[in-house]
Amino acid sequence: MATLVLDNGACTAKIGYSQEKVSVIPNCQFRSKTSRLKTFTANQLDEIKDPSGLFYILPFQKGYLVNWDVQRKVWDHLFGKEMFKVEFPDTSIIITEPYYNFTSIQESMNEILFEEYQFQSALRINAGSLSAHHYFQTKPLQLCCLVVDSGFSFTHIVPYCRSRKMKEGICRINVGGKLLTNHLKEIISYRQLHVMDETHVINQVKEDVCYVSQQFYKDMEVAQLKGEENTVMRDYVLPDFSSIKKGFCKPQEEMVFSGKYKTGEQILRLANERFAVPEMLFHPSDIGIQEMGIPEAIVYSIQSLPEEMQPHFYQNIVLTGGNTLFPGFRERLEEDLRSLVPAHLPVSVLLPANPICYSWEGGKLLAHNPDYDEMVVTREDYEENGHCICEEKFDI
Amino acid sequence: MVLEKKVSARVEAGQRRVLDEATRQRRLTRQLEALEKDNFQDDPLSSLPPPGPTARLPAFSETEEPEKKKRKTRGDHFKQRFRKNFTTLLEEENLSEKPEPNYLSAAAPPSSLPPRHFCCVCGFPSHYTCTTCGGRYCSTKCLSTHRETRCLKWTL
Ligand SMILES: Nc1ncnc2c1ncn2[C@@H]1O[C@H](COP(=O)(O)OP(=O)(O)O)[C@@H](O)[C@H]1O
Ligand SMILES: [Mg+2]
Ligand SMILES: [Zn+2]
Ligand SMILES: [Zn+2]
Numbered sequence: 001m002a003t004l005v006l007d008n009g010a011c012t013a014k015i016g017y018s019q020e021k022v023s024v025i026p027n028c029q030f031r032s033k034t035s036r037l038k039t040f041t042a043n044q045l046d047e048i049k050d051p052s053g054l055f056y057i058l059p060f061q062k063g064y065l066v067n068w069d070v071q072r073k074v075w076d077h078l079f080g081k082e083m084f085k086v087e088f089p090d091t092s093i094i095i096t097e098p099y100y101n102f103t104s105i106q107e108s109m110n111e112i113l114f115e116e117y118q119f120q121s122a123l124r125i126n127a128g129s130l131s132a133h134h135y136f137q138t139k140p141l142q143l144c145c146l147v148v149d150s151g152f153s154f155t156h157i158v159p160y161c162r163s164r165k166m167k168e169g170i171c172r173i174n175v176g177g178k179l180l181t182n183h184l185k186e187i188i189s190y191r192q193l194h195v196m197d198e199t200h201v202i203n204q205v206k207e208d209v210c211y212v213s214q215q216f217y218k219d220m221e222v223a224q225l226k227g228e229e230n231t232v233m234r235d236y237v238l239p240d241f242s243s244i245k246k247g248f249c250k251p252q253e254e255m256v257f258s259g260k261y262k263t264g265e266q267i268l269r270l271a272n273e274r275f276a277v278p279e280m281l282f283h284p285s286d287i288g289i290q291e292m293g294i295p296e297a298i299v300y301s302i303q304s305l306p307e308e309m310q311p312h313f314y315q316n317i318v319l320t321g322g323n324t325l326f327p328g329f330r331e332r333l334e335e336d337l338r339s340l341v342p343a344h345l346p347v348s349v350l351l352p353a354n355p356i357c358y359s360w361e362g363g364k365l366l367a368h369n370p371d372y373d374e375m376v377v378t379r380e381d382y383e384e385n386g387h388c389i390c391e392e393k394f395d396i
Numbered sequence: 397m398v399l400e401k402k403v404s405a406r407v408e409a410g411q412r413r414v415l416d417e418a419t420r421q422r423r424l425t426r427q428l429e430a431l432e433k434d435n436f437q438d439d440p441l442s443s444l445p446p447p448g449p450t451a452r453l454p455a456f457s458e459t460e461e462p463e464k465k466k467r468k469t470r471g472d473h474f475k476q477r478f479r480k481n482f483t484t485l486l487e488e489e490n491l492s493e494k495p496e497p498n499y500l501s502a503a504a505p506p507s508s509l510p511p512r513h514f515c516c517v518c519g520f521p522s523h524y525t526c527t528t529c530g531g532r533y534c535s536t537k538c539l540s541t542h543r544e545t546r547c548l549k550w551t552l
Contacts, residue, residue, distance in 0.1 A: 036440040056434050061482040068479075100499040102485045167497050173504045182431045187519065190545075196436040220521055272519045284504075285511055287431075288424045291504040300505065 001120065003092045003372075004084065005363035007127050010060035011152035011177065011322070013042070014360040015078055018094075018367035022360045025078065029057040029070055041077045050241040054200040063098050063153030063176075065105050072112070079117065088118045092376055094363045096127040099156055099170055101396045110390050114382045121376040123366075124394045127359040131320045132160035134362030135350075144312035146302065148294065148333075149359075150281060150323035152177045155294060157301045159313055165395065171301040173291050175284050177323050181206050183287065184277045188268060201239065204247055205268065206277065209234050212328035213275035214335065223271040227257045232275070235261075236268040278326045282336065295336035314341055317349045320358045324351060412528045413548065420530045517541045 005022075007014035013027040030040040033053045040048060048054070059071035079086040093113065097106070106124070113122045128147040135145045149156045153176045159169040181203045188205075189196050213219045223232040235250040244265065261267060280286055282293040292300060302313045314337070319330060330351040337347045352358045366372060381389050415423075480488075491500045515522040515534035522532040526539065529547050533539045 031440045033440050036444055039441075053437060053440070055437065055440055058434050062432070064482055064485065066480065066482055066485065100502060102489050102499075104480075104485060104488060170497060170502045171504050172499075172502045179431045182433065185436075186430070191518070199435065217521070224520060276514070276519055283507070283509070283512060285507050285509075286514065288428060290506040292507045296507055296509065297504045 001090050001092060002087070003094065003367040004086060005094045005360055005367060006078075007096045007130070007357075007360045007363065008065075009096075009127070009151055010058070010063055012356070013074070013078060014357050015084065016360070016364075017084070018364050022357045022364075024356065027071075027074055028059065029073060031055040031057070039073075042074050043083075044077075051200050052241060053197045056199065060153060062174075063151075064102060065097075065109075068108060068112070072116075075117075086117075089120055091119055092121040092123070092367075093119045094123045094125065094130075094367060096130065096359065096363075097124055097396050098153075099126055099128070099158065099172070099396075106390070106394075106396060107387050110382060110387055114379050118379060121378040123372075123376045124390065124396060125363075126158075126165070126396060128156060128158045128320070129160070129163075129165060129395070130359040130362030130366060131318065132158075132165070132362070133163065133366050134358055135160075135316070135318050136162065137362075137365050139316070142312070142316050144309055145316040145318055146298065146313045148298070148317060148319050148324070149321045150176065150294070150319075151321040155281065155321070155323070157294070157297050159301060159305055161309065166305060169301045169304050171292075171297045173281075173284060173294065173297055174289060175280050175291075177203075177206075180210075180277050180280060180323070183280065184210070184273060187273055187277075188270075193266075193268060201247065205236055205270075207325075208247065209236055209249060209270055210274050210278050210326055212278045212282070212326045212332045214328055214332055216275070216279065219275050220272060223274075230257075230271065233269065233271045234274065236270060238266040238268060240266065278323070278329070281323060281329075282332065295333055295340060298333075298337060299340050311345050314345050315348045317347075318358070319349065319351045320355045322356050324355045414527060415529050415548075423529075516546065 003018040005014075005016060005018055009027060011027065012024050014022050014024055016022040025043045026045055027042070029042075030045055030048065030051075031038070032040070032048045032051060032055070034048070034050050039057070045051070057067075057070050059065055059067045059074065061067075065071055078084055079088075095109070095113070097109065109124060113119050113124075128149050131147045131149065132145055135147070136142065139145075144159065144161050147156070147158045147160060149158070155173040155175055157169075157171040157173075159166040181199060184206050185195055185199065185202045188202065195202050219232055222230060224230075233255075235255055237244060237248055237250060239245060239247045250267075276286075280289075282295065284291045284293055291297075298317065302310050305313065317333075317337075319333075324330070330349050334347060334349045337349070341347055354361070366375075375393070377390050377393050486499070489499065491498050513522050513532045514520065515538050516531045517533060517538035520534050522534040524533050524539070525531070526533060526542060526547060528543075531542060531547065533542050
């Protein structure tokens, strides 16, 4: 029997069979200005030659699955013959859900997995629990770990003691990659060029040029300097989707500090935007969100746990989710924690090679675990006992 | 010179409208809600002119109609139950009567660090507050841009 692992993120689905490699696929639908009648699903995005003004249809709202029509279109596509060719009666699925997923969403999930698709068995679990499993598999001597998952909709900080998630320590910051992109869109539109319709393009700008500052006020000063002294400043060449398929940063030696480029491309000039945008993960109050930033929230979470365990958590912090890929993220977090945590406690933050797929990899490991068959609910179980068997077995 | 300009800005402000705290809060809420939006523009599909009787759409097979008809299993039951937005779902969870920890109690509390202020025009650290709307600015140049563009706009 095959096991399909699906980390069903609000931005991308991380999907693959437990014997194979992972694919990262947009978990949404699109419409484009150029073929307005057609709705593109998931990786059909690649068929859109001119994705300017790309329109998103997302199944998630604030990190929770609310639009099942869209979600099922995406899943039909992923499970179908064009992609994973799932043989449902012979397939077990590991699928992720957000922390504190609402009861009605959990029930819909059971119905769709068992009644609609008719999977042979299913394991519903939090993505962070898969990450913790991954961590403990690679560091078998550690007893505790703190999973930081900073994705599209929000950021979670979750302590795990072995396979057990410590619910009282779960802390959510309502800042994620979506908010960062929208904020960047908004400040660029106000300061230089109207890009409010260009979420897709500006998201790429964000991933290409933003970074987490190590010396915030120092970088602010540098970003204000004129000419070549302004080492923060970058000129980003926007794609036109004919001769320039993908945007990019002008190499610094080609930058023109005063006057215009002769080449005639459309340019965005970015200075403090580069680090002020990711800074919201560290100081949400900078834009009026009255919540702790990640370093403070980590300390808050750990302090809610038994004192003798606390040192273990500070030493085993693992970063997952797309936002942790901003250059400088790990270093800054460790530095900020160092100044917040008592000096005698060691602090150690791990950035895995692929923080976006870290939990998927954890799911893959779990599928090969000898106890796996004990953890799933089979379709037979479900048909006999309904939702309550799922409620008993799954810890969401 | 700079000082003088500051003074005159203050005097001028004395005669300007001043937004009350509730309005400022509403404005902030609306700005934060805008950061949650999936799209700024309208759906390209909905912005199509309705097809007239003579102008039949050539690419009709591209629409979703035929596909929808095919797949009508238990779809309708799903449609009602599965079309609730986040706010409705959250209300239905009835969390105020459920034990903690839960979704609401997991929200990060406010920071205890002092707030930082940035110019709402250029994004650099700011030292001054617009007396009208409470927005921040860093220089007379940014203040005048702010007044011309945003200060009293979007206030309901
Ligand atoms: N290299 C990168 N730098 C910064 N942000 C990134 C990078 N790659 C992806 N992201 C952002 O990470 C977010 C998606 O992260 P992910 O963990 O996959 O989210 P989810 O699990 O919620 O779908 C998106 O907002 C995306 O823009
Ligand atoms: Mg995720
Ligand atoms: Zn300014
Ligand atoms: Zn103002």
